[in-house]
Amino acid sequence: MAAESNLRAEGRGGSVVQSRAIEKREQLLLDAAAVFDEQHRASSRLTEAAAATGAGPIEQLVMMCHGLARQIIDDTLVRGGIRLTM
16 A cells, blocks of 8 residues: 555656655665664663772773673663664
8 A cells, every 4th residue: 555655656756756765765874873872872881880890901891891792782772773773
């Protein structure tokens, strides 16, 4: 049904279909940017928490790796951000 209406719109002038596609693409980009921003905030909190422990650099790196692994398992937003990145 939707494909038929798109074809009819193209028959009258493809600009209707194209403008909807552009709007959809722009919304998807904005949504992806919001996911990236939230993922960055979550990762920054891990870095800050590890640095606050006063542990050595290797220990801090291990803490951040464990934290990121936990986020990947538990946080759908972080998981989505990583999928968008790849």
